Amino acid sequence: MKALNQLIEQGTVTDPESARGRLLSKAAHLFKEKGYERTTVRDLAKSVGIQSGSIFHHFKSKEEILRAVMEETILFNTARMRLALDECKTSRDKVLALIRCELESITGDTGEAMTVLVYEWRSLSEENQKRILALRDVYEQLWITSLEEAKQDGYIEADTFILRRFLTGALSWTTTWFNPKGGLSLEELAEQALLLAIK
């Protein structure tokens, strides 16, 4: 939560208790459940108990809401990942931390928003795609750096470029099947995923 509070204070991320924040949270939920296109502005308004016209006091268009959902999620998860990396000693620890963080972001609180990020990409205008892409690059850089480090330390044999892409797919797909309250803990899942990368 340290990361979150800091970002809120900076104004980088919306306070989830505010009207705008509640809307974003509900939007992530609806966009995941029904898809962006099939979610109407009226649906969004209803979900937070206001009239549809009032939405446009907070966001100037429906797409703006989608962009905010995506943008804030990346910013938050990047910050969270940075904090986690800071506490790691070995490069093996770092890779595990990255996996754990990504799994948390996908299966935990920001899970719906992460799904939206993957599935609703095409609904973004080109301009907004570029904006998000720039943020995504920052996030990916953290991965690339740590994987390279682990490879130099001999933990990894495979091509790190390909490996990162396999991991991206494997981890993001967990949203479709992993239940954090089921028999398998997130920590165990992370360990299993680590096996994909490190022998």
Added chain:
Amino acid sequence: MKALNQLIEQGTVTDPESARGRLLSKAAHLFKEKGYERTTVRDLAKSVGIQSGSIFHHFKSKEEILRAVMEETILFNTARMRLALDECKTSRDKVLALIRCELESITGDTGEAMTVLVYEWRSLSEENQKRILALRDVYEQLWITSLEEAKQDGYIEADTFILRRFLTGALSWTTTWFNPKGGLSLEELAEQALLLAIK
């Protein structure tokens, strides 16, 4: 092509040369490119050079087209996988064959349709989702069986249930980054993917 011809003769899959077949192919392309919701019936009609009203002589609704795209793709890829498995001796070979087949289906001719299958799932009515799910189960059974076999043969250490899911994600994600005409061949990619499963 053996698989395809057989399915066409059975009437299970549409002849890609027929009017209906061409429409399905163009539909897969458009649905992938723009998304199902953003593709209008007029777009579809235009792409095959007919008027929008005429679409409904071939399919009774737009959703029907989506269902057909998905259904035929699964049927075809299941058949193709079966043929490939028939030619394998060891369980290790089988796993590699499955990976190769899935990569072919994702990055080759049926790639667009496979992407649609993953990304446009929610646009299907519940009833149609069930229908596709049933076909998917048949396909997945081929995987589960082979992975179990490979585990009993000592090739695999991990949990096969989790492993299959990791692989599903990792392989389907290749659609976003793998270029069959690039420096990495599909065969090499399959070998790299096998490393995720087998040490």
Added chain:
Amino acid sequence: MKALNQLIEQGTVTDPESARGRLLSKAAHLFKEKGYERTTVRDLAKSVGIQSGSIFHHFKSKEEILRAVMEETILFNTARMRLALDECKTSRDKVLALIRCELESITGDTGEAMTVLVYEWRSLSEENQKRILALRDVYEQLWITSLEEAKQDGYIEADTFILRRFLTGALSWTTTWFNPKGGLSLEELAEQALLLAIK
């Protein structure tokens, strides 16, 4: 009517009996009566007995309807004026013919459209304004030429540039007060207007 038939055959002007033509006529009426902004697409549709969505089979936007009303009116009146000029001998006759034509267009069949042309100008996009302006220039050229001729023949003393503008205002304003079925005939009105220009 010669002018009209010819233009219809050319496809320059819409046949008033066609669906599109009837809509344009009703649109001119409503735009004059309520103003363009206050006339809804639903109003337009209702006035010709179709559903609002069907409007967009004939015109791709509401503004397109406004543009067509204006454009066709200018084209028609330019053609009508040309025919009238052809039958004149003296330059005095020509000026009277121009006045008569303009009064006819303002107080007669195209009166509503002419009013729209004056009052709804700002509702046109810049691009469409340019388009109409080009047509208007052709029309104005007929006036300028004839007034100059009359001045050289000694009928007119005033500056023709200023005179044309005074006449434009004076004649267009007749739409607000002149009733063709009242005590004053259009011919008498034209004679009175001629007095503004010629002594």
Added chain:
Amino acid sequence: MKALNQLIEQGTVTDPESARGRLLSKAAHLFKEKGYERTTVRDLAKSVGIQSGSIFHHFKSKEEILRAVMEETILFNTARMRLALDECKTSRDKVLALIRCELESITGDTGEAMTVLVYEWRSLSEENQKRILALRDVYEQLWITSLEEAKQDGYIEADTFILRRFLTGALSWTTTWFNPKGGLSLEELAEQALLLAIK
């Protein structure tokens, strides 16, 4: 300015320095430029540097603003015309004074409001139209009286009723083409206009 000060003191016309006065002035500008319908209350508020809600402390509706713009303009121009007439000796002088006053009102300080008066008439409710019409009658009476006088004095031959209407149109149209800072002075323009009426 005598006329203005007197009207302000009476409370008949708003002091242009007051908040309300500044709003009316900006409103006239915006209504002319964009049209009444296309000018939003937010536009109006922004133009005087307040929030949209605050508008309604000065006027109880948007239409009220339009009415005030129109009403105050007529009142002011009627007063100005009365003062001008008081200084005339002959009926010819009076007609010239009327023309000069009307041109001043159209092309000078109240020009934007005068344009609004002509072009936004239909945006007024019937009740408000009546109210303005009553004020307009007072204004028109000054014209009719003077024209009749000039006719009896032999300056005018034409029908005064028709002549006034021709003049109304001719003069109001100057707003579209006359530039007070151009080569032609307002006084010269007035003389040219007088020629329309008097030989």
Added chain:
DNA sequence: AATGAATGAGTATTCATTCAT
């Protein structure tokens, strides 16, 4: 007086689907 969030009825436009030809 001023704010600014909220309202809710209204707008132009889109689009899958129908059906007479």
Added chain:
DNA sequence: TATGAATGAATACTCATTCAT
């Protein structure tokens, strides 16, 4: 089979107006 005009419900978005602060 194919057409294409017509449907009508649905959509994102606008905006004058209200009102608690």
